[in-house]
Amino acid sequence: MTFWRFVPLAFRNIRRNRVRSSITLAAIAVGATALLLAGGFFQDTFLRMREGIIHSHLGHVQIFKKGYSQYGAAHPFDYLIQNPAALVSRIENLPNVELVTQRILFSALLSTGENTVAVTAQAIQPGREAQLTVIRNLRHADTGLAILHGENLSEESSFEILLGQGLARSIDAKVGDELVILTNTIGGSLNAFDVTVKGIFASPSKEFDDHGIRIPLETASKLLRTDAVQSLVVLLTETDLTETVRASIEQLASSENWEVEVLAWPELADFYNRVVALYQRQFAVLALIIALIVVLSIFNTMNMAISERTREIGTIMAIGYRRRDVLSIFLLEGLFLGLLGGLLGLVFGQGLGFVLSVSGIPMPPPPGGSVEWKAGIEITRQLLLQAFGMCVLASTLSSIYPAWRASRLVIADALRHT
Known part of the structure; x- marks a missing residue:
């Protein structure tokens, strides 16, 4: 059997314990939603700062004597x-x-x-x-x-x-x-x-x-x-x-x-560049924390599934399934949990981001600023891809060890497991 022939079986296994799968999907979806909202808030802040600096002072390009x-x-x-x-x-x-x-x-x-x-x-x-x-x-x-x-x-x-x-x-x-x-x-x-x-x-x-x-x-x-x-x-x-x-x-x-020199606004907006660099590092740390939460959630789900299905694993291996087949089944389960959770997170994140953008988030003046403003959530295509990719990658990686452990079970010991 090829890897993808186990797709229906992996889906059935996910549906078997709906409560546990739902909790895992919720954790992944919440992680994706949090990533979208945080990233969208930073993107909105960058956009507002950029346009404010350009239209109040710098313009897009400035020309000086050389x-x-x-x-x-x-x-x-x-x-x-x-x-x-x-x-x-x-x-x-x-x-x-x-x-x-x-x-x-x-x-x-x-x-x-x-x-x-x-x-x-x-x-x-x-x-x-x-x-x-x-x-x-x-x-x-x-x-x-x-x-x-x-x-x-x-x-x-x-x-x-x-x-x-x-x-x-x-x-x-x-x-x-x-x-x-x-x-x-x-x-x-x-x-x-x-x-x-x-x-x-x-x-x-x-x-x-x-x-x-x-x-x-x-x-x-x-x-x-x-x-x-x-x-x-x-x-x-x-x-x-x-x-x-x-x-x-x-x-x-x-x-x-x-005899002139032509400077674009990013070369003139030093404060903006420093703020963007700071926020991007904060976002990277936040994304890492969310990824760890997703990894631990999937890892826990897979370990519990293996513990409960030890005799089942032994049975399918006894009737001819190879170790790599068992490995494929559990990897597919992790992959599909990541795909489904990521899609749910994208839907919830965009919906909540739209609501927050319409209502606005009251904010004090930024560092070095003097005007209060209302923040929104600016969700870009790149941010959507990052959030979805993080969910799929984290869930797949976290399934590797449990899947490998399941594939290494000894048939006789697995069949005697209670």
């Missing part, structure tokens, strides 16, 4: 992109590019008259930034930049700024307050403007909320006395196309002899 990533922190004004409009028009014509916006990041002093604090000023194009912060997936719309009080900057904004909520709290500033912003121009002289607080924002980055302001690029150009910009931020139609579009931009830059 050398900025290495030396720009010490000498930011030495690495400005001249005539940025020419680059923007060419890049926006590339496939899958939705928009390109210009930015300058600089340090300044912000004064209320009584308090003066150092701030990080982000000069933006308000109209284009408004499009950048739109997250089309409504399930993740709470992860971008949010205006808590007042209004966002608009194309008509002039000498108006936005304050991060932590910064506004520290200097006791409110919407409508008049402030003074002071900084060095690119030539090294001092320049100052009176500005009005138009709104107070919250972003996924608490550090930026505590020290950051947003100011219209037109106003910043007058303040810094330059028409150049520091970076071009590119928004794409899909995040998964980041590397493809990045390669297209690099090819265009090479053909046009632009």
Whole structure:
């Protein structure tokens, strides 16, 4: 007989003790469900963090003058992109590019008259930034930049700024307050403007909320006395196309002899990368624990089955079944328990994940964040395959030793077993 000819017999053996088989299947299904829910929670967290970082601050791709990533922190004004409009028009014509916006990041002093604090000023194009912060997936719309009080900057904004909520709290500033912003121009002289607080924002980055302001690029150009910009931020139609579009931009830059460097968002999101690495290790440990539970459950079931069916094993071996046939029967039983339990776990896990995603799981601000959010369960195809594969592999492996022990029984001793 071949291995697969014992399939009907293995199924019958599983149905013989329905209570024990049901308990074993339940343990496997619960393990698969737990793996799906935990993995889905981590995936949802990654997706929300990713989209929040992209749409509130980084964009999908950023373009700098060559050398900025290495030396720009010490000498930011030495690495400005001249005539940025020419680059923007060419890049926006590339496939899958939705928009390109210009930015300058600089340090300044912000004064209320009584308090003066150092701030990080982000000069933006308000109209284009408004499009950048739109997250089309409504399930993740709470992860971008949010205006808590007042209004966002608009194309008509002039000498108006936005304050991060932590910064506004520290200097006791409110919407409508008049402030003074002071900084060095690119030539090294001092320049100052009176500005009005138009709104107070919250972003996924608490550090930026505590020290950051947003100011219209037109106003910043007058303040810094330059028409150049520091970076071009590119928004794409899909995040998964980041590397493809990045390669297209690099090819265009090479053909046009632009002295620029092109960085994708993963290279700029250090905190995100560290959080993902941490969560992935935690998930690996959790998957190992669940696999051990499944292994012990199947191992216990098989050992009890062998103990109860010792005389039966001796009988079938006496009538001509070989040791490898007995081994095949018990391995198939473990395999089918894993298959059935895994399928049940996938069904229950997806159903429970859908319910939790619809209702939402209230969560506090993440480390380094400032905005509360509602988590969901993001179950991917890869996660489904991992959970199902873990159940099948663990149940099959845990059947090997009991099956081998059953196949090594001595016929005479097995027949005398009571």
